Amino acid sequence: MLRRIWRTTPGLIAITALGFALATAAIGAVAYEITHEALEEQLDHRIAAETSGLLAEAEGGGLPALATAIGRRDAARSTASPEYLLVDNRGTKLAGSVSATVPGKPGFEEFFHYRLASGAGRIGQSLTTVVPGGMLVVAADRADLDQIDHTMGLLFAGALTMIALAGASMALLLGWTIRRRLNRIDTTAQAIIAGDLARRIPRDGSDSEFDRLSATLNRMLDRIETLMDNLRQVSSDIAHDLRTPLTRLHASLDSIAEAADPEERLAQIERARVQMDDILAIFSALLRIAEIEGMSDRLPKERFDLSALIDQMVETYRPDFDDDGRSLHLVAPAGMEVVGDRRLISQALTNLLDNCLRHTPPGTAVTVSIRDGGGLVRITVADDGPGVPVAERPSLFDRFARAELARSTAGHGLGLSMVQAIAQAHGGDARILDDLRGFAVEIGIRTATH
Missing domain, CATH: 1.10.287 (Helix Hairpins)
Structure with a gap:
C-alpha cells in the first residue's frame, strides 16, 4: 500500500504536506523549548536578584535583621512580589507568609510546593540560601510562566492545525490540477490509440x-x-x-x-x-x-564546405555534358558551409544533373549556382532548355510524376521526390522556379550557423 502511495500524484503531495507539517511541529517544539527556558532563566535571575538584595539589606544583623527585612517586604508586597520563608537550624519558621518544607540542600528548585496564609497551595520556582543560623527561601509563583506556556502551546497547536489544513487544501488543489492536465494527455492518447491520429493535446499558452x-x-x-x-x-x-x-x-x-x-x-x-x-x-x-x-533527426551533423563539394561535382560532370553537346557552368562563392549528410546532398545534386542530361536537348546550357538565403544555402540547377509546362510543375515532386515531354526517356519519376526528401531532411525545402527561362530547381540546405 505504501509503495503505491509513493507512485501516485495525490500520495506524493500528501506525503509532502505531511513532511511540511512535521517540520513545522519540530520547529514549533524547538521554539517552545527555547522560549520556555528563556522565561525560566529570567525568573531565576529575578529570584537571585531578590535574594541578593534581601541579604544585602540585612547584612551583619543576623537572623533578626533578616526577619525584619522580610517583614517590611511582606508589608509592602504586591501581586508580583516573591514569597519568603526564613527558618532557623531547627526548622522553626522565623519570618515569611508561606508554609513549606524547606529543601534539604541550597540552590534552585524548579517546582517548590508551598501554601499561602490563606491555605491555598501554590507551585513556585525557588532559591534556597544558607544563612548564619538558618536557611532563607525566596520563591516566585510559576502561575504566570505556566500561563505563558499554555498560551504558546495553544498558538503553536493552532498554527500547526492551520498549516495542516492549508497543506491538505493545497494538496487537494494541486492533485486535482495535475490529474486534470494528465487526463487531457490520457484522453488524447486514448483517441490516438483508437485511430484519430489528428488529435492533439490542448495547450493553455502558460509555458509551464x-x-x-x-x-x-x-x-x-x-x-x-x-x-x-x-x-x-x-x-x-x-x-x-x-x-x-x-x-x-x-x-x-x-x-x-x-x-x-x-x-x-x-x-x-x-x-x-x-x-x-x-x-x-x-x-x-x-x-x-x-x-x-524519416531520418531528419538522425542525420550526421557533419559540417563541410558545400562550395567545394559542388565545384568537385561540376568538374566531374562537365565531360559528360561536353560529350552530348551541352555546357555546364558554376556560379558559386567560395566557403559556403552547411551541416548535414555530405553523401545525401551529393545524391540530390546527382539527381538534378542527371535529369539535365536525360531531359534536355543538345546545345542546352546548364548553370549551377549557390547563394545565401537567410539561414539556408540555396542551390539552383537551371537550364535554358524547353522546360516544363506551368500546369505540370506543381506535381513534379510527387512520386512517379513525370512531365509529358519526359515520358519517352528512361526513368521512374522518383528523382525529384528524393531531392525534396533530402532537402527537407536538412531543414530546407525544394521548389521549381517559375521566373526563369527553361527549367530550374532550387533546394535549400541549413547553413552551418543555424
Whole structure:
C-alpha cells in the first residue's frame, strides 16, 4: 500500500504536506523549548536578584535583621512580589507568609510546593540560601510562566492545525490540477490509440512544465503522423505504380513458359531480367525516399564546405555534358558551409544533373549556382532548355510524376521526390522556379550557423 502511495500524484503531495507539517511541529517544539527556558532563566535571575538584595539589606544583623527585612517586604508586597520563608537550624519558621518544607540542600528548585496564609497551595520556582543560623527561601509563583506556556502551546497547536489544513487544501488543489492536465494527455492518447491520429493535446499558452510537455508530445505526434502518411504514400505508390511493370513481368514469364525456340526463350529471359531490375530499382528508390523522410533527426551533423563539394561535382560532370553537346557552368562563392549528410546532398545534386542530361536537348546550357538565403544555402540547377509546362510543375515532386515531354526517356519519376526528401531532411525545402527561362530547381540546405 505504501509503495503505491509513493507512485501516485495525490500520495506524493500528501506525503509532502505531511513532511511540511512535521517540520513545522519540530520547529514549533524547538521554539517552545527555547522560549520556555528563556522565561525560566529570567525568573531565576529575578529570584537571585531578590535574594541578593534581601541579604544585602540585612547584612551583619543576623537572623533578626533578616526577619525584619522580610517583614517590611511582606508589608509592602504586591501581586508580583516573591514569597519568603526564613527558618532557623531547627526548622522553626522565623519570618515569611508561606508554609513549606524547606529543601534539604541550597540552590534552585524548579517546582517548590508551598501554601499561602490563606491555605491555598501554590507551585513556585525557588532559591534556597544558607544563612548564619538558618536557611532563607525566596520563591516566585510559576502561575504566570505556566500561563505563558499554555498560551504558546495553544498558538503553536493552532498554527500547526492551520498549516495542516492549508497543506491538505493545497494538496487537494494541486492533485486535482495535475490529474486534470494528465487526463487531457490520457484522453488524447486514448483517441490516438483508437485511430484519430489528428488529435492533439490542448495547450493553455502558460509555458509551464505541462504546457511544454504538451508541445513536445504534439511535435512527436506530428512526426508520427508524417511518418504514417509517408508509409501510406509508399504503400499506395507500390500498389498503384508497380502494377504495370509487374503485369509486364508476368506476361514475359508466360511468354518464356510458352516459347519453344531456345534463342527466343533466352531473349525473353533477358527482357524479364531487365524488367525485374527495373522493379527492384523502383523498390529501392521508394524505400530510400521513405528512409530519408524519416531520418531528419538522425542525420550526421557533419559540417563541410558545400562550395567545394559542388565545384568537385561540376568538374566531374562537365565531360559528360561536353560529350552530348551541352555546357555546364558554376556560379558559386567560395566557403559556403552547411551541416548535414555530405553523401545525401551529393545524391540530390546527382539527381538534378542527371535529369539535365536525360531531359534536355543538345546545345542546352546548364548553370549551377549557390547563394545565401537567410539561414539556408540555396542551390539552383537551371537550364535554358524547353522546360516544363506551368500546369505540370506543381506535381513534379510527387512520386512517379513525370512531365509529358519526359515520358519517352528512361526513368521512374522518383528523382525529384528524393531531392525534396533530402532537402527537407536538412531543414530546407525544394521548389521549381517559375521566373526563369527553361527549367530550374532550387533546394535549400541549413547553413552551418543555424
